[in-house]
Amino acid sequence: MLVDRDNLAMALKEAVLSATDRVATLQRVAELIKSSDGYRWVGLYDVDYETGTVRNIVWSGSGAPAYPTFPITKGLTAGAISSRKTVNVGDVAADARYLTAFGTTKSEIIVPVLDRDGQKVLGTIDVESEVPLAFSEEVQALLESCSEVIRPLWHR
Secondary structure, rough: OOOOOHHHHHHHHHHHHHHHHHHHHHHHHHHHHHHHHHOOEEEEEEEEEEOOOOEEEEEOOOOHHHHOOOOOOHHHHHHHHHOOOOEEOOOHHOOOOOOOOOOOOOOOEEEEEEEOOOEEEEEEEEEEOOOOOOOOHHHHHHHHHHHHHHHHOOOO
């Protein structure tokens, strides 16, 4: 299902409201986000503080994530978790935190999914592009609003 940016939030709300299976719904969410701007790859992750890991739940794109599970202290995701803020990197080759998933990735954005109080990162939205500086402030704001819409899919 293709959806444009203007209708993305509504499509995500419909997916969340009709959710009966978390993984299937998150797969739909990843596909909706990917199709909204023709992104190459979108992954959704759980953050598990007990085990100190980040775990991929679903992905939509050209291949499985190179790191389906990794420590919460690694990668660009570590920055999003520790700051509880979006990490938007326009040139991943220039950022030492980047964990190479695909050799052709030029830019990546990690958007935290926060609990209701905004104090704890429950999960992340990871979007990768082969285009440098792919994620404008407008796109970042859109993806941040998406994280709020899909928050109910993290039942913590």
